[in-house]
Amino acid sequence: MKNLSFLIILSITFINSCNNVDNEVQGVWVIDTYQGQFQLLTNGICFEEDHRCTLPMVNINERHTDKEVGSWKTFYKDGKYYLEITTNNSNFNDTYEIVNLKKIKDAETGGFIMKMTLVSDCSTLYCTKALL
Numbered sequence: 863m864k865n866l867s868f869l870i871i872l873s874i875t876f877i878n879s880c881n882n883v884d885n886e887v888q889g890v891w892v893i894d895t896y897q898g899q900f901q902l903l904t905n906g907i908c909f910e911e912d913h914r915c916t917l918p919m920v921n922i923n924e925r926h927t928d929k930e931v932g933s934w935k936t937f938y939k940d941g942k943y944y945l946e947i948t949t950n951n952s953n954f955n956d957t958y959e960i961v962n963l964k965k966i967k968d969a970e971t972g973g974f975i976m977k978m979t980l981v982s983d984c985s986t987l988y989c990t991k992a993l994l
Contacts, residue, residue, distance in 0.1 A: 883936045883943050886963055886976065891989040893918060898985030900953045907989065909934050915947060917954050930954070945980060956982040965993065 893905040901921040908916040917930035932949025943960040958980035968975045976991040 883938075883960070883963070887934075887936060887945060887960070887978070889976075889991050891976075891978070891991045893987050893989055895988045896985060898953065898987075900985075907987075915949075917947070917949060917951060920951065920953050936960070953985070956984060958982045958987070 888909050888911055890906060890908045893902065893907060896902065903919040903921050905918055906916070907918055910916075913933050913935060915932050915934045917932060919930065930949060930951045932947055932951070932954065934945060934947050936943060936945050938944075943963070944957055945960050946957045947954050949955050959982070961979040961981055963976070963978045965974050965976055967973075974993045976993060978989045978991070980987040980989065
């Protein structure tokens, strides 16, 4: 009985931590800098509560993509959190490790901002989100 109670508590804790990551990822982010084999024309990325996302426009061989959309989800594996973006845009259709997701005080405004680094095999995105 004690083992069952422990497993239930552990499961609830895990579900809550995944929901907290979802809540922190949700919102409008600015890609401050990036490393990848593409050129951004816009630098906003939006993760909606319904798990849809709007991605930046990308310049490809003198052409640009239209407003890109996709879906997103977070998951926990091997002690790390990941963000999976599913889209037709091959530049963003990837699984990213969520690194340095943290709330920090903005010295310029006195308010708080969120910082997040998304790392995949193909690219790294350094992002900031203003907190109201």
